[in-house]
Amino acid sequence: MMDTQCVTPSLKELERILYGGKRSGNHVDEVWPNLLLGDMSIANDRYSLWKLGISHVLNAAHGKAHCCGSHQFYGSCVEYYGVPADDSPSFNLAAYFQSCADYIHQVLNTPGARLLVHCAVGVSRSASLVIAYLMIQHRLPLLEAINTIKQRRWIFPNRGFLQQLRALDMKLHNTYMRRTEEVPLSVPL
Known part of the structure; x- marks a missing residue:
């Protein structure tokens, strides 16, 4: 159930939380x-991807140095989706939140599918897209989405993201x- 008193943490508070831990x-x-x-190391290792059972790759650094995955690179065994994002605080990654969340959701609802979301280091661009997915498709508040990922991986999206x-x-x-306010209450007659 959604908390009606949800407060989005400040930028400083988010950075403090992200900086903590390993x-x-x-x-x-x-x-x-x-x-x-x-x-990018794992994304460029087709054998490791095969061992992990990866069927889909979302590259959040498409076309960038060392992250230039493509349909040709992965062949017919892996479906590829590229987002040409820069790891810059001024880059508008939000323009890709909905389309990537939809793509991730579609992939994860495909029986047997396993998805790798990556960028160069796997802590900023790709992490931001996965956080947005959890927020959009699973209705997790920002802090809960961050903590869900932080339990399994160190992440640190840049300030702009x-x-x-x-x-x-x-x-x-x-x-x-x-939406909650628009739901009419049924009143017995």
Whole structure:
């Protein structure tokens, strides 16, 4: 049930939470059932992807140096989806939140599918897209989405992405509140 007193944490508070805990990680971690978050090293290792059972790859650094995955690179065994995002606080990653959340949701609802979401290091661009997915498709508040991933992987979205995720959190909360208020109460006659 949605908390009607949901308050989006400040940017400073989010950075404090993200900075805590371990600050190193693996090349890849399963952060949600059949949803793996990783870096370019794992994304460029087709054998490891095969061993992990990866059927789909979402590259949040499409076309960037060392992250230039493609349909040709993965062949017919892996479906590829690329997002040409820069890891810059001024980059508008929010423009991709809904389409990527829809893609991730569609993949994870495909029997037997396993999805790798990656960027260069696997802590900012790709992590932001996975956070947005959890917020949009599973209605997790921003802090809960971050903590869900942090239990399994160290992440640190840049300040610009955190601001965009905060804006998404406030927008989704307001949308959920309006929907709750619009539901008519049935009154027995």
